Amino acid sequence: MTYGSIAPYVGSPIAVIRRMLQIARLKPGETLMDLGSGDGRVLIIAAREFGANAIGVEIRPDLAKQAQQKIEQLNLGHRVKVLNMNMFDADVSQADVITLYLTTSGNQRLRPKLEKELKPGARVVSHDFEVPGWKPAYVETFRENPHYTWTTHTIYLYKPKPQKF
Ligand SMILES: C[S@@+](CC[C@H](N)C(=O)[O-])C[C@H]1O[C@@H](n2cnc3c(N)ncnc32)[C@H](O)[C@@H]1O
Numbered sequence: 001m002t003y004g005s006i007a008p009y010v011g012s013p014i015a016v017i018r019r020m021l022q023i024a025r026l027k028p029g030e031t032l033m034d035l036g037s038g039d040g041r042v043l044i045i046a047a048r049e050f051g052a053n054a055i056g057v058e059i060r061p062d063l064a065k066q067a068q069q070k071i072e073q074l075n076l077g078h079r080v081k082v083l084n085m086n087m088f089d090a091d092v093s094q095a096d097v098i099t100l101y102l103t104t105s106g107n108q109r110l111r112p113k114l115e116k117e118l119k120p121g122a123r124v125v126s127h128d129f130e131v132p133g134w135k136p137a138y139v140e141t142f143r144e145n146p147h148y149t150w151t152t153h154t155i156y157l158y159k160p161k162p163q164k165f
Pocket residue numbers: 003004005006007008009010011012034035036037038039041042057058059060063085086087088100101102127
């Protein structure tokens with residue numbers, strides 16, 4: 001089943017992105033996919049700070065272009081790319097880590113695709129919205145500023161296909 005846009009554009013705060021990637025234990029050389037990659041900030045942090053390869057999937061041409069320009073300015077083109085397409089049509093089978101900042105209903109629509117295509121051991125980290133029907137491996141309440149409750153974010157970690165040894 002394919003849907004159109006399932007979330008508006010809002011960028012995740014940088015501190016939240018860093019914490020999401022730490023929680024996912026993103027390692028150098030792994031492949032991260034940000035489904036709905038907006039201005040590319042998750043991709044850039046994954047590549048520069050975690051040494052990962054990163055692929056963004058973004059339905060809005062203006063945002064995909066903006067992200068691609070930033071990636072080129074930062075000379076990250078060898079490790080980061082943006083696909084201007086619908087995430088429901090993207091191949092997610094190579095991802096070690098998937099990042100999401102969508103909506104609860106969007107995550108629900110995406111779940112069957114992830115269950116079908118993700119490789120064993122892949123981790124899914126979602127900012128603020130749970131994936132209905134999945135049991136999180138870990139949930140963290142992250143406060144950007146300890147004094148202000150409105151800077152609180154929730155980070156959900158899922159391991160939908162645990163690796164069998
Ligand atoms: C809340 S923003 C998150 C941006 C980025 N991941 C972050 O955390 O900073 C959600 C993004 O998903 C994109 N989006 C929504 N539905 C999509 C779809 N079906 N395929 C690809 N991108 C989509 C929106 O255009 C928007 O840029």
